[in-house]
Amino acid sequence: MTAAARWRAEDAWESLPHDPAELFAAVEEHGWGDGLPVVPPTGERVQACLDTIAADPDEVVGVMPVAGAEVTPAKVAANAVLAGCPAAAFPVVLTAIMAMLRPEFNLTGLQATTHPVAPLVVVHGPIARELGMNWSSGAFGPGNVANATIGRAVRLCCMNLGHARPGRGDRATQGQPSKYSYCVAENAEDSPWEPYHVTQGLAADTSAVTVYGAENPHNVNDHVNDDAKGLLGTVALTLANAGCNNVHYTQGEMFVVLGPEHAGSVAASGFTREDVQLWLYDHARLPLRDLRDRNMWTGRQWPAWMNADADDEPDRRMPVVRAPHALRVLVVGGPGKHSCVIPGFGETHSLTEPLVARS
Amino acid sequence: MSQVRVLNPLGVVPGAEDSAVTAVAGLAGKRVVLLENGKQNARELLTGVAERLQQRHPGLAFDVRRKQSASLPADPALLVEITKEADVVLTGSGD
Numbered sequence: 001m002t003a004a005a006r007w008r009a010e011d012a013w014e015s016l017p018h019d020p021a022e023l024f025a026a027v028e029e030h031g032w033g034d035g036l037p038v039v040p041p042t043g044e045r046v047q048a049c050l051d052t053i054a055a056d057p058d059e060v061v062g063v064m065p066v067a068g069a070e071v072t073p074a075k076v077a078a079n080a081v082l083a084g085c086p087a088a089a090f091p092v093v094l095t096a097i098m099a100m101l102r103p104e105f106n107l108t109g110l111q112a113t114t115h116p117v118a119p120l121v122v123v124h125g126p127i128a129r130e131l132g133m134n135w136s137s138g139a140f141g142p143g144n145v146a147n148a149t150i151g152r153a154v155r156l157c158c159m160n161l162g163h164a165r166p167g168r169g170d171r172a173t174q175g176q177p178s179k180y181s182y183c184v185a186e187n188a189e190d191s192p193w194e195p196y197h198v199t200q201g202l203a204a205d206t207s208a209v210t211v212y213g214a215e216n217p218h219n220v221n222d223h224v225n226d227d228a229k230g231l232l233g234t235v236a237l238t239l240a241n242a243g244c245n246n247v248h249y250t251q252g253e254m255f256v257v258l259g260p261e262h263a264g265s266v267a268a269s270g271f272t273r274e275d276v277q278l279w280l281y282d283h284a285r286l287p288l289r290d291l292r293d294r295n296m297w298t299g300r301q302w303p304a305w306m307n308a309d310a311d312d313e314p315d316r317r318m319p320v321v322r323a324p325h326a327l328r329v330l331v332v333g334g335p336g337k338h339s340c341v342i343p344g345f346g347e348t349h350s351l352t353e354p355l356v357a358r359s
Numbered sequence: 360m361s362q363v364r365v366l367n368p369l370g371v372v373p374g375a376e377d378s379a380v381t382a383v384a385g386l387a388g389k390r391v392v393l394l395e396n397g398k399q400n401a402r403e404l405l406t407g408v409a410e411r412l413q414q415r416h417p418g419l420a421f422d423v424r425r426k427q428s429a430s431l432p433a434d435p436a437l438l439v440e441i442t443k444e445a446d447v448v449l450t451g452s453g454d
Contacts, residue, residue: 012367013364013365014365015365016365017361017362018360018361042365070370071370075370075371108431108432109431162370249430296398297399299397
């Protein structure tokens with residue numbers, strides 16, 4: 001048998017009922033599902049996904065925690081189909097999964113933790129338009145096929161390839177709704193700044209995917225301020241959250257996802273993206289007295305200077321990340337005076353990767 | 360009933376069939392490493408278990424090690440070190 005035919009081997013296949021309701025029940029019984037109806041990963045549908053990429057369907061691109069299962073494009077494609085993902089979106093799913101397997105993402109921690117963290121997928125560049133993704137009103141959901149099914153495919157991979165299921169492998173105390181699906185496209189056309197992936201060293205016309213180990217979005221409502229300092233003051237107060245992992249795992253990042261109206265107002269005050277990062281680094285702070293003996297205090301991963309000040313300065317205002325660049329700023333959404341901040345897992349680093357080679 | 364053939368979406372774990380750990384043959388004189396993950400109460404939980412084990416098996420020797428972070432896998436070098444030193448490893452957190 002040739003290596004390329006491995007995914008076609010007889011023992012990789014199962015027979016399930018054709019009837020949609022019976023199929024759904026059978027998938028759940030097999031432990032393959034996420035509680036929602038699925039599309040059967042037939043040979044034709046899986047092949048359609050694999051036809052979009054240049055890679056060998058059976059190439060082992062990594063192993064996924066917590067089980068340590070081999071990850072191949074064919075297995076990722078089976079989960080993408082199960083999620084209802086259009087074949088054209090499969091390169092985005094594969095790019096996201098491959099990025100998540102890099103050590104700095106710490107997928108082992110994300111899969112196994114009691115924290116509710118979910119991988120957020122942000123899509124940049126021409127592929128978002130090609131797929132008809134939503135980066136405007138209601139972009140985080142619901143209602144867009146590509147947004148919804150790319151995120152769901154990533155989750156199903158975590159469950160089926162990593163064998164991380166609630167209470168077994170995935171030990172999240174409560175979980176969070178974004179563990180069903182968490183994918184959005186960047187609104188580069190209404191952003192006053194260059195596209196996010198350009199800040200990560202890629203060309204603006206390159207299609208790219210960012211993955212980030214994230215909490216749900218925390219809303220920032222500000223209908224009052226129309227200048228940078230006023231608006232960012234509200235953002236800073238939302239970032240300074242004593243219950244999120246970042247405050248004691250300051251080596252991580254926090255995402256600041258501005259709605260286009262807020263971003264426009266901030267930029268109209270003359271603020272660049274770097275100015276936003278610096279200003280928020282200085283102002284999104286919590287006094288030491290509010291951090292001590294809470295959250296992960298005994299296991300905190302602070303740099304030496306923060307620990308030194310922790311001895312005798314209860315009024316010292318501590319940052320939520322170690323450096324301004326760890327506050328990642330991008331624009332998503334449509335009209336309205338809302339933005340959001342997205343705290344992270346802390347012990348993880350976001351990654352922005354160009355789309356895998358397409359066929 | 361009409362059927363449809365589908366690709367099994369579950370990941371295959373290499374060597375999963377032969378990964379069972381051999382049980383320790385008795386605890387007399389064994390070296391036990393308590394691997395603490397840094398979470399609140401982890402050390403208290405593990406030392407409590409160790410004290411009870413010590414009462415039942417007085418000949419046991421204990422050592423405590425700590426992971427760098429509760430949220431990261433243990434450093435591979437630490438695991439190699441523990442593998443060389445320990446007959447039994449106890450780990451867990453006291454959330």
